[in-house]
Amino acid sequence: MxxxxxxxxxxxxxxxxxxxxxxxxxxxxxxxxxxxxxxxxxxxxxxxxxxxxxxxxxxxxxxxxxxTKSDLIAAALAELTERLVADVRSAADRVDNGADPVAELRGLLEWLITKPAADKAIKAAATGLASDALQEMESRGFAELDRITAVAHARGLLHPDITTADFALIAATAPDDTLPAAARDRWIELALRSVLA
The missing domain is CATH 1.10.357.10 (Tetracycline Repressor, domain 2)
Structure with missing residues (x-):
């Protein structure tokens, strides 16, 4: 019982x-x-x-x-990192399966400009509070972007000296989503022209 x-x-x-x-x-x-x-x-x-x-x-x-607020921002940044890395990984997977690497790079640049403001705010807030998490975001994202860059080089689509770090520099200078659509498209076109063979 x-x-x-x-x-x-x-x-x-x-x-x-x-x-x-x-x-x-x-x-x-x-x-x-x-x-x-x-x-x-x-x-x-x-x-x-x-x-x-x-x-x-x-x-x-x-x-x-x-x-603490640092814990909260670090957790928000960790979620953002997973989303960012998953998006770049998906693009790299498509390239591995035959997709045009230049089209995927264009898509990533478009996404970078138009991604939600909350993501940008989390990253900005984390700059002083979670530098380790920011470094993880960059290194994991770069590893996936390296896959796209390698395929683009193998197909002769990029200038020989272009590296993943160059795409990081382009990303760092990307305009925000307040730019008119026509100007945003022009920026992407000029950014891609600077790296394409």
Whole structure:
């Protein structure tokens, strides 16, 4: 009898654990989404209490997930890194499967200009707070971009001296999404002309 009661209690706990875990994950995502939106709107000066309010969670909940603002920005940057690397990896995979590397590079430049403001704000806020994460983003992204550059060189599409670092320089000078579409397209065209053979 006692054993059955214990089994029922253990079963009850097992059933409740995934619900708590799912709720915790939802809260974490809401916090990260709110942080991205507020960083985009107001910069890194936004307060943790404001982020909690925007996320619809208690301040204590926010601090349980992210004890400091540095932790929160680092987590937001880690998510951004995964998205960026996944996008460049997808482009590299398409090139490996026969896609035009120049078209993929153009697509990456277009995406870089028009990517969400929240992503840019997270990266800007992280500059002084999470330099290790920024370096990881760059190195992992470069590794995937190297694949595209290698194929483009093998097909004779790039000037021989062009490297992945040159594309990083182009990316660093990319205009923001306030540029009119025609001017943005012209910038991309000129950037590509500077590297194509």
């Amino acid at each position: 006692f054993g059955q009661a214990g089994d029922k209690q253990a079963t009850s706990i097992q059933r409740e654990t995934p619900v708590v875990r799912a709720d915790s994950l939802r809260n974490r995502e809401r916090i990260l989404t709110a942080a991205g939106a507020l960083l985009a709107a107001r910069g890194e000066g936004v307060g943790m209490d404001e982020i909690a309010a925007e996320a619809g969670v208690a301040v204590g909940t926010l601090y349980r997930h992210f004890p």
